[in-house]
Amino acid sequence: MELIKCLASSLMLTVAMLTTALGAFVGVNIGTDVSDLPSASKLVDILKANQITHVRLYDANAQFLQALSNSGIDVTVGVTNEEVLKIGESPSVAAAWVNKNVVAYLPSTNITVIAVGSEVLSTIPNVAPVLIPALNSIHKALVAANLHSRVKVSTPQSMDVIPKPFPPSTATFDSSWNSTMYQLLQFLKNTNSSYMLNAYPYYGYTKGDGLFPIEYALFKPLPSVKQIVDPNTLFHYNSMLDAMVDATYYSIEALHFSGIPVVVTETGWPWIGGANEPDATVENAETYNNNLLQRVLNDSGPPSQPNIPINTYIYELFNEDKRNGPVSEKNWGIFFPNGSTVYPLSLSTSDSITGNSASVFCVAKDGAPTDKLEDGLNWACGQGQANCAALQPGKQCYLPNNLKSHASFAFNDYYQKAHGTGGTCDFNGTATTTTRDPSYGSCLYTGSSSISGLSFPPTALGPSSPDHGASWNLQASTLQYILSAIGVFMAMLVL
Ligand SMILES: *[C@@H]1O[C@H](CO)[C@@H](O)[C@H](O)[C@H]1NC(C)=O
Ligand SMILES: *[C@@H]1O[C@H](CO)[C@@H](O)[C@H](O)[C@H]1NC(C)=O
Numbered sequence: 001m002e003l004i005k006c007l008a009s010s011l012m013l014t015v016a017m018l019t020t021a022l023g024a025f026v027g028v029n030i031g032t033d034v035s036d037l038p039s040a041s042k043l044v045d046i047l048k049a050n051q052i053t054h055v056r057l058y059d060a061n062a063q064f065l066q067a068l069s070n071s072g073i074d075v076t077v078g079v080t081n082e083e084v085l086k087i088g089e090s091p092s093v094a095a096a097w098v099n100k101n102v103v104a105y106l107p108s109t110n111i112t113v114i115a116v117g118s119e120v121l122s123t124i125p126n127v128a129p130v131l132i133p134a135l136n137s138i139h140k141a142l143v144a145a146n147l148h149s150r151v152k153v154s155t156p157q158s159m160d161v162i163p164k165p166f167p168p169s170t171a172t173f174d175s176s177w178n179s180t181m182y183q184l185l186q187f188l189k190n191t192n193s194s195y196m197l198n199a200y201p202y203y204g205y206t207k208g209d210g211l212f213p214i215e216y217a218l219f220k221p222l223p224s225v226k227q228i229v230d231p232n233t234l235f236h237y238n239s240m241l242d243a244m245v246d247a248t249y250y251s252i253e254a255l256h257f258s259g260i261p262v263v264v265t266e267t268g269w270p271w272i273g274g275a276n277e278p279d280a281t282v283e284n285a286e287t288y289n290n291n292l293l294q295r296v297l298n299d300s301g302p303p304s305q306p307n308i309p310i311n312t313y314i315y316e317l318f319n320e321d322k323r324n325g326p327v328s329e330k331n332w333g334i335f336f337p338n339g340s341t342v343y344p345l346s347l348s349t350s351d352s353i354t355g356n357s358a359s360v361f362c363v364a365k366d367g368a369p370t371d372k373l374e375d376g377l378n379w380a381c382g383q384g385q386a387n388c389a390a391l392q393p394g395k396q397c398y399l400p401n402n403l404k405s406h407a408s409f410a411f412n413d414y415y416q417k418a419h420g421t422g423g424t425c426d427f428n429g430t431a432t433t434t435t436r437d438p439s440y441g442s443c444l445y446t447g448s449s450s451i452s453g454l455s456f457p458p459t460a461l462g463p464s465s466p467d468h469g470a471s472w473n474l475q476a477s478t479l480q481y482i483l484s485a486i487g488v489f490m491a492m493l494v495l
């Protein structure tokens with residue numbers, strides 16, 4: 001009965017949401033506790049060179065907002081936690097904030113969202129009583145300026161407000177926040193705004209006491225005996241991020257709201273950790289963020305809301321070395337301040353709203369046998385007449401110096417030149433096509449639309465090869481569904 005009800009309601013939602021499904025985007029958070037923070041204009045150059053279309057600031061830094069003008073970049077500005085109290089207590093303070101930090105920059109700086117505070121309920125619960133008044137006052141100030149349809153207002157929550165996120169179908173908000181959550185959802189519904197979620201599979205995994213495999217946190221395929229299934233809906237969860245987003249949708253539904261999209265305002269993976277943080281590695285960060293991009297940009301939603309894309313902001317642009325806390329806390333950045341990526345990562349297909357999915361690249365497959373890759377590389381650079389100059393020591397695509405990375409560059413150069421005349425992306429089964437631009441730093445793949453006016457050096461890090469291209473191969477039989485449902489259920493009892 002429950003299952004049928006659930007399927008029926010998800011079908012109805014599917015129909016209702018079809019018309020709102022736009023291409024998904026992946027933006028970036030810009031934290032500024034950085035000792036060698038680039039100037040605002042340098043920073044905007046880095047964003048543009050990497051075709052980053054959406055950014056979130058934690059405050060309303062005047063220099064950044066000025067530098068972002070006429071950049072075409074969509075900006076979320078932040079009311080800091082320190083400011084929330086006064087704004088919540090005084091509509092005139094709220095109006096002054098909006099005038100100074102939003103009205104003054106529009107329309108040349110495309111501010112589209114105001115994030116009021118950050119994880120207020122879980123970090124400064126004493127401010128909770130004025131959080132919704134703060135949202136309302138900010139919104140009223142926007143109405144007064146006739147900007148309310150252009151600028152939305154919301155407030156990011158951590159997963160901590162959902163004490164038991166798995167299985168997603170039974171998730172609810174911490175009941176001590178019933179009234180605040182109810183008012184928040186009412187506000188979001190009335191103003192057509194999104195629920196902002198900070199979702200960290202890194203913490204879900206590292207604090208999960210081995211309940212979930214790391215593959216699940218990193219969007220990697222799961223062995224059929226380890227499928228993660230919600231025992232009530234029988235939905236398969238391919239990734240912890242999907243499950244976290246769904247837990248949020250179900251928690252919203254438990255308070256009888258629907259039609260409020262969830263946007264992931266923060267997610268990411270640290271690439272250096274302390275002695276007791278073995279999962280904070282370059283390899284895991286590279287895997288997480290590349291797979292995240294691929295997951296989000298396929299435009300599909302989580303299992304319960306397949307047609308609402310999971311728009312996401314990666315945490316974060318630069319390492320914030322001035323932050324307190326464990327080593328990992330300071331190492332979430334995807335760029336160095338000089339503009340090189342920390343590991344190969346391409347954000348350039350982030351904006352599929354423009355429908356610019358025409359570019360197809362050819363890259364080496366994950367797990368392709370070394371000897372075959374070597375043959376393919378030699379063939380491409382020889383008989384295949386690919387231009388492999390960039391792979392020479394000291395040249396822009398030499399690093400990371402590994403076979404998979406070099407083969408990908410050569411395969412792609414061959415493919416771009418030859419596919420018009422029948423050349424294929426095969427290389428004895430070691431190659432595959434992708435729409436994700438594999439360019440990084442100053443290593444630009446043939447066919448990339450990356451702006452080359454700015455030239456960043458190649459990353460010197462990352463001896464490991466990229467591990468994207470995970471195939472979402474789900475072949476579990478009905479029996480396996482049920483077996484793993486029981487497995488998960490037992491795991492929960494143990495918890
Ligand atoms: C501002 O951003 C919104 C949302 O991404 C977009 O629809 C709009 O076209 C942008 N406006 C400008 C002037 O770039
Ligand atoms: C919160 O709401 C739930 C569901 O409506 C209810 O069961 C629970 O008792 C409420 N908690 C409080 C503290 O009001």
Ligand SMILES: *[C@@H]1O[C@H](CO)[C@@H](O)[C@H](O)[C@H]1NC(C)=O
Nearest residue numbers: 148149150189190191192193
């Ligand atoms: C929200 O969207 C609905 C339907 O699209 C529209 O009628 C309403 O005016 C919008 N409200 C606001 C505050 O933008």
Ligand SMILES: *[C@@H]1O[C@H](CO)[C@@H](O)[C@H](O)[C@H]1NC(C)=O
Nearest residue numbers: 238239242295298299300472
């Ligand atoms: C998009 O990702 C979801 C979740 O991993 C997957 O179920 C779906 O098949 C993917 N769709 C495409 C077109 O790749």
Ligand SMILES: *[C@@H]1O[C@H](CO)[C@@H](O)[C@H](O)[C@H]1NC(C)=O
Nearest residue numbers: 336337338339340457460461
């Ligand atoms: C950019 O910064 C990184 C980290 O400090 C460094 O490894 C790299 O060599 C730098 N590149 C240039 C050209 O300075």
Ligand SMILES: *[C@@H]1O[C@H](CO)[C@@H](O)[C@H](O)[C@H]1NC(C)=O
Nearest residue numbers: 372375376377379380427428
């Ligand atoms: C494919 O494999 C065959 C046999 O191992 C080899 O002779 C040929 O050069 C390979 N072709 C490419 C493009 O790697």
